[in-house]
Amino acid sequence: MITITINNKEIKLEKPVTVLEAARSAGIKIPTLCWHEQLEIYGGCRLCLVEVEKMPRLQTACTLMVADGMVVRTETEQIADVRRGILEFLLINHPLDCPVCDKAGECELQDLVEKYGPAKGRYKEKKRKVPESFEDPLIVRNMERCIICTRCVRMCENVQGASAIAVINRGGHSHVEPFSGKRYDCEYCGNCISVCPVGAIMSRLHRHSYRPWQLTGKTETICPYCGVGCTLVLQVRDDSIKRVIPKMGAPVNNGLLCSRGKFGYEFVADKERLTTPLIRKNGILKKATWEEAITLVADTLKEIKDKSGSPAVAGIASPRCTNEDNYVFQKFMRVALGTNNIDSSARTGYAGAQRFIENIFGEGATANIISGLSNADSVLVIGGDPMAINPVLGLQIRACSRKGGSIITAGNVKGLKYFSPLKLQAELHSETILLEGLVSALKDKKGLSGSNKKLEAEIKDINISSEDVAKKCGVKKESFIKSVELLSGAAAPAIVLGKETVQSSGGSYKLLLAAAINYLINGRIYLLSERANEQGLLDMGCMPDSLPGHRPVALAEFRRRYESEWNAVINDKAGLSIFEMIDAAAKGSIKAMYVMGDNPAYNLPDSNAVEAALNNLDFLVVQDIFLTETGRLADVVLPALSWAEKDGTFTNMERRIQRLRKAVNREGMEDWKIVSEISKNMGVSLNYRDTEDIFKEISKVSPLYRGLTYEDIDKGSAVYPYKGEPLRSLTGDIQAHKGAGIVHGKLHVRLERPLFHSGTLSRRSPALIKISPEAVVKISPDTARALSIENGNIVMVSTKTGSLKLPVTIDKEVDSSYIMLTNNFEGKGAFSLMGYSIDPATGAPCIDNNEAIVERVKV
């Protein structure tokens, strides 16, 4: 125990920390400028100078470590004089433009000058002049205001790992500039903005639209984009979101955000938001009243159910809606419509992959704390780029690398390029051999422990030498051997698994191999999740075969429990998956579909065929915030509220339940409320006061969420396995499928999962559109040469399922065996070019077998 005295207060410390940290732990504030809790210590501004007995000079509290018996004073006349001097020096060049600076009111320099002075400047010479830079679409730089604390540079380099900015020039001419010149051309996380103490770098999105003291609300909520579940604070003035900032100390993101969380909020105020229900009359969607729309939906669904039976009706739930919305939705489908035909876009990967892994290791196998990744000693990344899919999780892998952990990437993982000393870049379609090779080598090294006989039976005959691996999939033998050594010797290894593997031919077999690697090295599995509430949606029972809490609908014991709670009879047959629903709609056996908060006509592969199937329905209801591609096909469109306009909960990929809180108002109804109204009109009462009321029912009926309250969530204690009953005992045989062979030597289409976009939501955020404005097809330099194509040329990309005209970007990260396209831009979705087959074990679509022809279009 170390005892020190600061300002006559005795402080006891368990371990040595800096004087600054010791003071803060005791509630004593020492002023700082270059120090920031997220950053490495710099010791440059000297604002934190303190007096230490028996030390000859003033000391910087942020760099000085405590010693037993130390006596420190933080506020003396001498210290105040020195601080005043430092501030006066900073003000030599800093303009006194607080009246027009957006930072005024929350500026650390302004606050310090207000406290210590100088009240009057003595400097008469001309100040440094640097024109304000508006070259970047999102970040405005005013380098006259920069005090060279280097917080932004340290954030960008040491935390974000992007190394996109630096201090250039010397002395009074120093300022911060992006390496790329005037525009940032970086990852646009905005984390440099979050740590700048003054108004030198700021977001352009809210420029001059409010002063901090004019805010009428600061609402803590969860990001609407991906499954990481970062905490955001929405700052509101006049019922409009002015700015999004991260929350320091938040359990998942601790003050960090990515581009989508930071800049992707403007869709909330988009003028094209749906405001009134629409009903199709004579082929055209026309405005209608809520009463008309709800009555029509209730009557028509009832009529179709009565005439064609419950199996003729299907519902698609949403990984962007809250747990409460999804719970009410599946209850409505099961109770009011009598069907288990409930599924979601989670079926495209996450749902099946999680079930597959849990079948091997038991429920909760993927419920691993995201921040724990930074403490792993080896991380194997397979099937996607975490820095694009789940960027704040990706930062934990970068942090792991910085701490000396080994990062091994299988495939092209661009975001970890500079953090991945070991790349196992297998040639296209040879990932299986690579994974088999790892299993084989790890088996030899570690042996089989016998603790999971089922899994061991599946892998016992896998034997492939490192020479064969190197030969057959083109990876370097030395890298392969080194990877095996690192993985087998790791004390705390982790595997990060992306959807690309799940959605490839033989996806379930690759999952089996990944699970086997995990078993052999005794690691933790992280399953990347592209949507904010993919996990929660599954927990709520939005699956054709499971009730809330993952209880199989086919088991009478579980069904009965829900029947008695819901006072209804539940269909005992599992329903159709989303892909089976589409097939059934095409064939005419599904006649009505209710889509809540998703866009299957765009977000599912072979989207042209999906559109045709939806057109074949007798009745399509779409509930959303925009008139999406699917909405345009609907008979009734119901306008819902966005994530910023409602309360509820999301469950993130580590299975932490977190609260969404309403920040702004808008006319309209929450998804759960619309569904309840329709149900009421059908004579089935789903009566809830608010989301807390719904959550109370969830925690009463779902064994998984049993006993949980909003209070538990607020306290941060709603982390898996909660206090309920996970379902550990129902594992079955492992069924993995190796998939069909893929023709080598042909150009295939591959889905790009970009950092700046997410589904069809981000395209409504002007800031994200500014940094990633349009769909392009990315091709390798070799392909470009072979086809005589140059950057910017327009090409026609054709596959068996469709064709698209797009501009080309030549990208050296792209292999010559494929071309890459995103699925985010109106009318230009990669899924229109992708046919699929279903992996029988995971139910996920395999989309990697689509040959493409690329032809230059003469303009």
Ligand code: SF4
């Ligand atoms: S926005 Fe992010 S990546 Fe870009 S300069 Fe700032 S910290 Fe670096």
Ligand code: SF4
């Ligand atoms: S831009 Fe801001 S954070 Fe960066 S060095 Fe200047 S004052 Fe510090």
Ligand code: SF4
């Ligand atoms: S990492 Fe995911 S949850 Fe976090 S800010 Fe980015 S998109 Fe939002």
Ligand code: FES
């Ligand atoms: S805060 Fe200690 S030197 Fe800057």
